[in-house]
Amino acid sequence: MQKNKRMISHSDSILYCNSLTTYKRFKTREVMIGDLALGGDNPIRLQSMTTTDTMDTAGTVAQSIRMIEAGCELVRITAPSIKEAQNLENIRKELRNRGYNTPLVADIHFTPNAAELAARIVEKVRINPGNYADKKKFEHIDYTDFAYEAELDRIRERFTPLVKICKEYGTAMRIGTNHGSLSDRIMSRYGDSPLGMVESAMEFLMIAEENNFYNLVLSMKSSNTQVMVQAYRLLVSKMIEKGMNYPLHLGVTEAGEGEDGRIKSAVGIGTLLEDGLGDTIRVSLTEEPEYEIPVAKALVDRYKHRENHSPIPEIAKYPIDPYNYSRKKASEVNNLGGENAPRIILDFSQINLDNPAVLYRAGYAYSVPLDKWNLSDLACDYIYTGKQIPTFEIPGTLGLIVDVTSWESNRFNHFPLLSSNEYIEKNLDNSQLKFVTLQLSKMNAEMIAKLKNDQNAVLVISTENTHAMPEIRRFFVLCMEHGITNPIVVKRNYNLSDLSEFQINAASDIGGLLIDGLGDGIWLSNENDSPSIKHVNQTAFGILQAARVRISKTEYISCPSCGRTLFDLQETTAKIRKRTDHLKGLKIGIMGCIVNGPGEMADADFGYVGTGIGKITLYKGKDVVKRNVSSELAVDELIQLIKDNGKWVEMPI
């Protein structure tokens, strides 16, 4: 039994941001990191972390310069031991000599002596409260209150010297909690929970405040976007309760690479930015660190002029629990709502529907010799074809939505789409499944009354408001207030030519709804030909996976790498992905080092962790299964481990 473990309930505090309807940044105190002001009214700062060996001064300087040139405003460098902490001085000196004054941050895990040295050299130190004064043994310990207090005294003794040095040298500090590396003490008392993450930071925060040290930044990272969002919200709620206002550093840990990493980061970080939370962000991708910056910038730029958005009606009583996930209840219509995972709708209205091959973009491949459809894991659920009716027979698993006027002339196997006016005027039979496009402004008394009597209307909600997610959220709240339980599909249309920007915009617009259990489907479209429908479909599935509401592919929890990394993460991740990306739903952790890797893998089913040069340790869950396997054999051994545990399926041909 976990002593004192409790869930934060909705009634504990609803307050985690300024407003759920009006964009306004949560005002934090200004913290100086060298000459860089963070928090307060300052812009949201962009940062990243080097991946070079910290002892490689030239390499670290060169990489830092590439990051700074890309727009990085804070450069974090790992300092695993005292010698790397000392070398930060050479790196800093060389950067300053070359005219780069960007503040440096020392990243510390486990080594107070390295932290105490680094705090005298660089502008900021990051400590992890899960491992600053504790070594993780994955032990459950039942603490009496007295024993727990004694533990806090021990931490106080360990941590106070660093606080004093930071005070003396004007060094800032980030208390950076990671979901995957909570101490055994916190786990024993609070469990593996957002509350445990917040309490972990609070223990250290109180010690800093006892010493009148306030030059602090806080973070609550997790690779699980739901946990990450809940933890940050809970942290802000706690800060408000205690009259604190420390700046927030936002990030999703081990987000992965490429499309998955971008979407996952945008879902987690974007959800918080939408509500005005966050003073600095780090998008962590398993790529070169300078590639993280344009993604971070694109994300932050979305909020630059957000204050000018059209007004959204305020919410008198918020019916959604922001600290615990629960899916909003909706009645089941066809395969939408009820217990069904959120569905995906794609727009084919501009595509000529005269050949089955066009559906390849939606995840359906037609075999002419076999006269058979093959569905990929990313087969969408519905397509909208406008006025067109396809000339070929579509797969039985794919729903077809057409404009109501086309449906009226050919009702066979299609579902009508109506505007809100058509819905009121046409009075279709209540037993007929229909899709109704709506905006918040259309929800008048007549519409509400009609919807309450029509369980077979699926609502397709869209908005023109630049503060899109909160307006759509307001629509959900209005439906909840009026007892409207029809399934709701969130529709977003873009006109973008850059795939990464499309992924970031769509993920941050929709992610925040899914994370709060809102949305029975998503309808994504792009007016530009590129990104194509195929990319739109992949993005839609990626968003659902990143918000953890529909799993359609293997999940890779790969660390971004840093100076501790013991193998080429990008190359190894690509190798593992090539062999395993058909294992839908499996979570594989790929971690650069044994020091943090096992903790950071969080809830991975299998883990591949660097333990020395050319040496890999394999995990099943949190348990070591094979130690120090040669890296040449390690991918094969990982596959064997997956097979031995009955999780393997052969790759489809």
Ligand code: SF4
């Ligand atoms: S897990 Fe990866 S990013 Fe984290 S400390 Fe180890 S090598 Fe660095």
